[in-house]
Amino acid sequence: MKKFAFMLLLLLFVVVLPGQGHAAGGSNKIFLDGKELTAGLDVPVENVNNSIMVPLRMIAENLGYQVNWDQKSKTVTIEQQGKTIKLIVDQTAASVDDKTVVLTTAPLLRSDTTLVPIRFIGEQFGLKVNWDNTTKVVNLITPEIPDSTSNTGESSGDGGTSVAVPPVDTTANLTMVNGISFSENRLTIAMDGNSQPVVSKVTGPDRIVIDLPNATFSDVFGTGQVLSPDLNGSLAVTDYPDVSGVRYSLYSTNPYTVRFVIDLNYAKNYSVNVSGDVSKLVVVDLNAASTNDPATLPGNNGRKLVVLDAGHGAKDSGAVGVTGKYEKNFNLAVVLKAAALLKQENKVDVVLTRSDDTFLELKERAGMANNLKADLFISVHANSGSSSAASGSETYYQRAASKALANVMHKYLVQATGLSDRGVRYGNFHVIRETTMPAVLLEVGYLSNKGDEALLFSEDLQNKVAAGMVAGIKEYLKL
Ligand SMILES: [Zn+2]
Incomplete structure (x- = not known):
């Protein structure tokens, strides 16, 4: 979403939230170089686990950064001096240029306003950020010597200005x-x-x-x-x-x-x-x-990192079953069960693209695995066909490097479901195409089939599929 759209969104806030231009009395205050900032404070500043969270609009209106908000993916993009940071609502994984960083506190929504961690953002762009816990005041201080120390490690030592240690x-x-x-x-x-x-x-x-x-x-x-x-x-x-x-x-x-x-x-x-x-x-x-x-x-890296991806989420229900059940809920249930089992393994770390009913773009799912340099990526889905007779399990790969993983995972998938074996197939799906590690997509069964749907939403089947996934992962990784 471009700036124009963001401005529209701001307008919406103004219309929807009249008379809330200032934070409520007694709440936290923000000063920039000694001057109190009041613009854009749609909702009060909050202290969440010692992270001071401010409305995104406050940053756009006071600090001169270019701020974009994408409503669909709940992603905040802030740009300044060629540096880009991206934050996603309810996610602690963020990025600075292309590096993944971990936030202490994820951005959050309050009354349709996004609150973001001011210390993190300010420090990215060279502001000094101090929090006075007694007066509940955030002080943003513009450094006297602009910090142009870039991520190349070059210093701003030209022109005889003194440069902060270390050299x-x-x-x-x-x-x-x-x-x-x-x-x-x-x-x-x-x-x-x-x-x-x-x-x-x-x-x-x-x-x-x-x-x-x-x-x-x-x-x-x-x-x-x-x-x-x-x-x-x-x-x-x-x-x-x-x-x-x-x-x-x-x-x-x-x-x-x-x-x-x-x-x-x-x-x-x-x-x-x-x-x-x-x-x-x-x-x-x-x-x-x-x-x-x-x-x-x-090699000090004996553990493997597996990213599990529950397909769809939130507004994207995925396939809708014959009795109205949503694919997104099945996918998440299986992934959570598989993750719980994997966490008992000492040689595997597991990261989930989503662990609740959240919407993520496909590129965010693949990007997360790529940024983490995961060893494996496994996406869980359920299918739907035009014929209600279609039934069975399929495993998809897109790149040749994923074929061996697909073969192993499929063997355990078919064993777990007991449904007909529809084979290991090539599929040009984004998440298995754009990932850089062996990656497969499991279509566990057909929600358009009454028998498959009932089976897929049974606790017993979900436990079996989760256990089968873990067995497949362990066999493939030779653990
Ligand atoms: Zn799906």
């Missing part, structure tokens, strides 16, 4: 830490570079220390969580009984080391794995039964 030549080959998150009892660190994490257990009090040698925080870190001027901060962890919090800092600049500390409530085992090629995810998993030393893992 370019020392940081050029550093691993850049882009973001962290803590969920499902796992600390996930997103980074670009080859730093090999050194993880150790420390007692008195119990904690796990993760050092990333030869690393520093990139300018995309600090996505709403505190990153103080001396480069340290912490992440509140409230939902996990094992963990009281996570701290992080640029522990040393000689040699460069980023340190994370998981503060534990009692001693815990953990496993560590690093996945990805250039953009990497380091996962420190406290669900592990016993601790494995990352140094003992072959």
